[in-house]
Amino acid sequence: MTMKAVLATRYGSPDVLELRDIPKPTPKPGEVLVKVHTAVVGPSDTAFRKGDPFIVRLMFGLTKPRNPIQGTEFSGVVESIGEGVNDYKPGDAVMGMGFSSHAEYVTLAAKGTLCHKPANVSYEAAVGICDGAATAMTFLKQVADVKPGQRVLINGASGAVGAYGVQIAKYLGAHVTGVCSGKNVELVRSLGADEMIDYTATDFTLSGQTYDVVFDAVGKSSFGKCRRILTPKGLYLTTVPTLGMLGGLIRSRFTTQKAKFATAGLMQTPESLRHLMALAEKGVLRPVIDRRYPLAQAADAHRYVDSERKRGNVILTVAG
Ligand SMILES: NC(=O)c1ccc[n+]([C@@H]2O[C@H](COP(=O)([O-])OP(=O)(O)OC[C@H]3O[C@@H](n4cnc5c(N)ncnc54)[C@H](OP(=O)(O)O)[C@@H]3O)[C@@H](O)[C@H]2O)c1
Structure with missing residues (x-):
């Protein structure tokens, strides 16, 4: 049995991406096989494709990607389960993060970064919220521990991380200032931002606030x-x-003001995904979807993401 998947056998421009027929995976003990419904293309995917920043090569292959199958986040339906899997059964709607999700099927550990998709959250919304919201929640809750009444400014509030960041900061009770270009001001305001700064007209670092x-x-x-x-x-x-x-980061060790970075993708757990899905189920988190591309046009999706102009998520429609 074969399946279609998007592969990059070398690092480079979106032209390195190929849609190929490759063997359909089978779940090993402890794994689930998911029929992918929807995936996303975001800057992490384009970084894996480019091998840039260099840390990508240190982690995933110095001269070429060790795993050529693209993609990380996905939503879909469990098709079969490996021996010893009790938490999922065929037919379950799920969403998660792993590798090789730009394909018709993906396998991953049932105990991995996977959770059930709530019935009232669409496949697109689930995977869209995962891309961006997981990162924003990690930074705003786990790293910054934002408290009600705090003043939070979000630069790049129209990207996926920023758009969900605005919603999460509001959920945490903050007063939120969004920074984006003029064409995205209304979108970001509609997500709950209390104040807006158009970075093409005003340098937010000179606002006096x-x-x-x-x-x-x-x-x-x-x-x-x-x-x-x-x-x-x-x-x-x-x-x-x-x-x-x-x-x-180094300078901030000597000041009361601090600078922090986190690799949010590596910090996700089934619990963190369940938390986001619970917020989506309650309508606290709303998806922000910009464009949709079929799997066969993954290279075009990459080109659009490379433009750094996307608003929220770029969706890859795999099934349906
Ligand atoms: N550390 C981690 O764990 C982690 C995890 C996920 C993502 N990331 C990184 O997070 C970054 C954001 O990703 P993303 O998906 O949210 O968005 P993105 O695709 O990188 O950015 C698109 C958005 O950025 C805005 N933008 C572009 N230049 C800007 C500027 N100078 N000032 C303010 N806004 C600007 C654009 O709006 P306009 O068209 O209005 O300018 C657009 O809406 C990426 O670099 C990604 O690699 C890091």
């Missing part, structure tokens, strides 16, 4: 620039690992 947390969801600013808008014990969070970010 102060914030307990500056969440640089797109990593376009720096700890150095944001110090003047942080409260004396304020926190600068960035999602993007750069040399400048490392410098900020």
Whole structure:
């Protein structure tokens, strides 16, 4: 039996992506086989494709990807289970994070980053919320422990991390300022932001306002620039690992204001996914979906994500 999957056998532009027929996997003991309904393409996927930043190569193959099958997040239906799996059964609607999700089928450990999808959350919403919300929740709750009444500024509030970051910061009770370009102001306001700054008209680091947390969801600013808008014990969070970010981390060891980075993708658990799905089920988290591409057009989805202009999620429709 074969299945269709998107592969990159070398690092490079979206042109390295190929749709191929490859053997359909079978679940080993302790694994589930999921028929993928929907996946997403985000900057993490394009980083894996490019092998950039370099840490990707250190982790996944120096000269070429060790695992050529693309994709991380997915939602779908359990098709079969391996020996010893008790938590899932064929027919269960699930969502999760793993590797090789840009394919018709994916296998992963039943005890891995997987959870049931609530009935009132669509496959698209489930996987969309996973992309972005998992990262935003990790930074805002686990790293910053945002408290009600705190002032939080989110830079890049129209991306996936930022758009869910706005919703999560509001859920945590913060006063939220969103930073995005003018064309996205209404979208971000509709997600709950209390105040908006259009970065094409105003430098948010010169606003004169102060914030307990500056969440640089797109990593376009720096700890150095944001110090003047942080409260004396304020926190600068960035999602993007750069040399400048490392410098900020080191400098912040000597100041009361702090800079922090986290690899949120590696910090997810079944419980963290269940928490996000519970919030989606209650309507606290709403999906923000920009464009949809069929699996066969994954390269076009990558090109769009590479433009750095996407609003929320870019969806890859695999089945249905
Ligand atoms: N550390 C982690 O664990 C982790 C996990 C997931 C993602 N990430 C990283 O998080 C970053 C954000 O990902 P994403 O999916 O949310 O979004 P993205 O695709 O990287 O960014 C798209 C958004 O960024 C906005 N943007 C572009 N330039 C901007 C600027 N100078 N100032 C403010 N906004 C700007 C764009 O809006 P406009 O068109 O209006 O400019 C667009 O809506 C990526 O770099 C990704 O690699 C890190």
